[in-house]
Amino acid sequence: MNCIFCKIINGEIQSKKIYEDEKVYAFYDINPEAPVHFLVIPKEHIISANEISEINSNIISHIFLVINKLVRELGINKEGYRIVNNCGELGGQTVDHMHFHVLGGRGLKWPPG
Numbered sequence: 001m002n003c004i005f006c007k008i009i010n011g012e013i014q015s016k017k018i019y020e021d022e023k024v025y026a027f028y029d030i031n032p033e034a035p036v037h038f039l040v041i042p043k044e045h046i047i048s049a050n051e052i053s054e055i056n057s058n059i060i061s062h063i064f065l066v067i068n069k070l071v072r073e074l075g076i077n078k079e080g081y082r083i084v085n086n087c088g089e090l091g092g093q094t095v096d097h098m099h100f101h102v103l104g105g106r107g108l109k110w111p112p113g
């Protein structure tokens with residue numbers, strides 16, 4: 001499949017891996033927008049949050065448990081951070097494999113642009 005995140009999962013494209021298990025893969029964003037900026041993706045090719053259903057929704061809780069563990073390991077859990085999912089064209093999604101951004105290490109403005 002011609003998906004850059006599937007290629008990252010299978011090792012065809014290199015990445016700075018933080019964590020991997022049977023269901024998810026976490027790696028640093030190539031174009032960081034904050035001192036800490038990583039992505040957590042399901043190994044299953046789910047295009048976007050629009051494709052979440054009763055059948056596959058357990059991946060979302062698993063992703064949040066992994067984020068919970070990683071922010072503690074990276075030491076940003078207490079100071080705070082942001083979890084972002086961009087969905088579709090107007091949501092700013094540029095890679096059509098669902099991913100959760102985790103941004104931290106600086107103050108983040110709200111609302112986003």
Ligand code: AMP
Nearest residue numbers: 004015028029030031086092093094095
């Ligand atoms: P989004 O705009 O929400 O679809 O986010 C896609 C993110 O993937 C962007 O923040 C990109 O910098 C990031 N990205 C794209 N290609 C790579 C790559 N090869 N390795 C790591 N991050 C990437």
Ligand code: ZN
Nearest residue numbers: 003006045097
């Ligand atoms: Zn994919």
